[in-house]
Amino acid sequence: DAKTTQPTSMDCAEGRAANLPCNHSTISGNEYVYWYRQIHSQGPQYIIHGLKNNETNEMASLIITEDRKSSTLILPHATLRDTAVYYCIVRDRRSSNTGKLIFGQGTTLQVKP
Amino acid sequence: DTAVSQTPKYLVTQMGNDKSIKCEQNLGHDTMYWYKQDSKKFLKIMFSYNNKELIINETVPNRFSPKSPDKAHLNLHINSLELGDSAVYFCASSHLVESPLFFGSGTQLSVL
Numbered sequence: 504d505a506k507t508t509q510p511t512s513m514d515c516a517e518g519r520a521a522n523l524p525c526n527h528s529t530i531s532g533n534e535y536v537y538w539y540r541q542i543h544s545q546g547p548q549y550i551i552h553g554l555k556n557n558e559t560n561e562m563a564s565l566i567i568t569e570d571r572k573s574s575t576l577i578l579p580h581a582t583l584r585d586t587a588v589y590y591c592i593v594r595d596r597r598s599s600n601t602g603k604l605i606f607g608q609g610t611t612l613q614v615k616p
Numbered sequence: 617d618t619a620v621s622q623t624p625k626y627l628v629t630q631m632g633n634d635k636s637i638k639c640e641q642n643l644g645h646d647t648m649y650w651y652k653q654d655s656k657k658f659l660k661i662m663f664s665y666n667n668k669e670l671i672i673n674e675t676v677p678n679r680f681s682p683k684s685p686d687k688a689h690l691n692l693h694i695n696s697l698e699l700g701d702s703a704v705y706f707c708a709s710s711h712l713v714e715s716p717l718f719f720g721s722g723t724q725l726s727v728l
Binding site: 537541544545546547548549552588590594603604605606608 | 620657658659660661664672674706708714716717718719720721722
């Protein structure tokens with residue numbers, strides 16, 4: 504699975520959009536981009552995933568560049584409860600894959616009042 | 617109803633003891649996992665089961681033995697506990713191996 508690079512930490516003002524970048528320059532055509540987050544003392548929580556097209560759900564939007572070498576997770580109106588570590592993970596889509604997720608260090612997002 | 621539930625939430629024990637952590641999912645998923653999060657907060661997969669069959673064993677010591685009595689359960693038994701086993705253990709499940717994973721709330725294991 505391709506490696507990802509994320510900033511170690513970011514701050515965001517409450518009510519503003521939080522834009523979390525991720526570089527995955529070695530991503531292959533078979534790999535999805537997944538985002539998870541881990542709020543303190545809880546289990547990781549799935550947010551969103553995509554392959555080529557931009558995706559949106561009730562939690563966030565995922566913007567993937569045309570060359571697929573980077574992506575941005577957008578939380579449109581961050582709240583204090585969005586303070587967490589956010590993980591960007593690339594994952595092979597082929598059915599022979601074991602389903603394994605490889606977590607990096609992630610980005611610690613601090614939402615401030 | 618909690619989708620992926622683990623028990624106990626906290627486990628404090630002495631070195632050399634044997635302990636088990638239980639995991640159950642009510643999502644009807646086919647695949648279940650155990651992850652370990654160490655003191656540096658790195659999350660790493662340990663095991664994965666698909667329809668009760670082991671599909672991943674990530675070089676985990678033999679003292680760790682997962683058991684899947686049915687598709688909805690994946691328990692983790694640890695023999696001869698060591699200080700280095702202290703960590704938070706997370707159970708997870710997914711519908712298919714390529715589907716998103718859903719995690720439990722974790723079991724914090726402290727070996728004294």
